[in-house]
């Protein structure tokens with residue numbers, strides 16, 4: 001069994017780039033639109049001047065609380081536009097828009113996982129893939145484009161509607177949508193005896209659960225239970241991706257998987273976006289496990 005430490009970076013995505021980062025912000029290009037967004041880990045000095053950032057940017061998100069804030073537009077730009085990722089199984093198209101939580105509709109660093117998903121899916125004759133905390137579905141689109149039967153779980157219905165748009169724009173069909181708490185769904189699948197060849201999960205620090213009076217997702221209280229329940233619903237040969245943006249160290253993720261899953265290959269590391277050769281922005285941690 002192999003165990004490796006890596007940096008996971010998207011490759012060859014011409015429609016997205018991190019132009020610069022520093023002073024707690026990042027300057028990014030999404031097709032025709034350039035944005036400035038807060039980035040707590042960009043503690044260094046940027047490569048370009050503030051004037052250059054504002055000459056390039058169409059809009060900036062300024063935080064007014066811990067998560068919320070608002071967009072200020074400097075130049076005319078669309079409210080809604082598209083970019084595509086050129087995967088080896090065709091274009092994955094994302095519908096982008098400015099949201100109230102600084103997001104645009106895609107986590108670009110996740111593109112580092114999409115080709116891995118495509119390769120893994122192709123190992124199996126009739127692959128079934130489960131994407132938990134699935135947001136606008138980059139991983140779901142990659143798995144579906146590679147031929148998997150995909151179940152996409154997110155607790156917010158509006159996010160599922162947004163992913164359906166992305167599926168249609170990517171000329172894909174038949175993703176199974178589930179509006180549900182991820183942990184509850186996995187536990188129910190275990191009871192039903194349903195299994196998957198691939199599971200992808202991106203659990204936030206805290207989350208929202210549909211339904212009144214239902215227990216809210218809290219990473220520190222429920223991650224172990226989620227990993228242990230997931231181990232019950234994977235096939236003997238499987239792949240798993242666990243991403244987190246909540247500051248859990250790579251070694252912690254690796255230990256969690258190794259103590260719950262049978263021995264497997266693992267690769268663990270930071271999810272990276274870079275501008276130039278010096279400024280490497282570590283946006284989150286990622287663990288891949290496969291057998």
Ligand SMILES: C[S@@+](CC[C@H](N)C(=O)[O-])C[C@H]1O[C@@H](n2cnc3c(N)ncnc32)[C@H](O)[C@@H]1O
Pocket residue numbers: 106107110132133134135136137138139153154155156159180181182183202203204206207208209216217243245
């Ligand atoms: C960090 S985002 C995932 C981003 C995703 N990796 C991607 O690349 O698009 C977290 C997602 O988890 C969803 N979520 C929050 N609490 C949840 C819960 N209890 N069960 C299922 N989904 C939840 C949110 O609606 C959000 O879409």
